[in-house]
Amino acid sequence: MGRTPPHPEVSQFDLQQVLEALVDPVRRSIVTQLDAADEDLSCGTFDISVSKSTATHHFKVLREAGLIRQYYVGTSRLNALRRAEMDAAFPGLLDALTTRREQ
Amino acid sequence: MGRTPPHPEVSQFDLQQVLEALVDPVRRSIVTQLDAADEDLSCGTFDISVSKSTATHHFKVLREAGLIRQYYVGTSRLNALRRAEMDAAFPGLLDALTTRREQ
Numbered sequence: 123m124g125r126t127p128p129h130p131e132v133s134q135f136d137l138q139q140v141l142e143a144l145v146d147p148v149r150r151s152i153v154t155q156l157d158a159a160d161e162d163l164s165c166g167t168f169d170i171s172v173s174k175s176t177a178t179h180h181f182k183v184l185r186e187a188g189l190i191r192q193y194y195v196g197t198s199r200l201n202a203l204r205r206a207e208m209d210a211a212f213p214g215l216l217d218a219l220t221t222r223r224e225q
Numbered sequence: 226m227g228r229t230p231p232h233p234e235v236s237q238f239d240l241q242q243v244l245e246a247l248v249d250p251v252r253r254s255i256v257t258q259l260d261a262a263d264e265d266l267s268c269g270t271f272d273i274s275v276s277k278s279t280a281t282h283h284f285k286v287l288r289e290a291g292l293i294r295q296y297y298v299g300t301s302r303l304n305a306l307r308r309a310e311m312d313a314a315f316p317g318l319l320d321a322l323t324t325r326r327e328q
Binding site for chain 1: 245
């Protein structure tokens with residue numbers, strides 16, 4: 123439990139912060155991959171071409187905005203898309219960004 | 226006609242550019258005000274607390290992303306939200322950002 127990083131509650135979600143998280147194409151790609159995967163993914167399984175430390179930063183920004191939930195299973199850090207909560211706070215936003223084929 | 230600034234066509238709309246335009250709260254406010262107005266508005270009628278030159282920059286960013294169309298009537302520059310075109314390119318995106326009460 124002590125290793126679980128802090129997460130905002132839905133009531134704390136902030137549209138400005140969510141948009142600042144999603145304006146970055148790498149972070150948007152992480153969200154899109156999680157949405158498509160239908161399961162929680164460990165940090166190392168994402169198809170993103172950035173260094174490990176940069177990736178860690180991106181995951182942190184997404185977590186702090188409320189877009190993903192991070193938790194540990196053994197030594198693996200897993201990432202879950204907080205879709206239902208995000209949909210409740212900002213209806214349609216993730217749909218608009220993830221159903222669209224990008225590049 | 227010569228005074229009409231260039232506008233992208235729908236096929237040129239780029240999600241990254243649109244999000245970069247919408248991540249700015251002043252620009253998002255302009256879009257929200259246009260959406261609520263149900264008529265085209267001249268640049269001076271918006272309730273935004275920035276200098277005229279800063280406002281001009283924001284309108285330019287919105288225009289170049291395809292979010293607004295700017296045209297002249299006499300000496301007034303009018304702004305129209307390109308909602309139908311934006312909805313065609315990125316279904317649900319403007320709905321998600323304009324139906325939400327901010328602050």
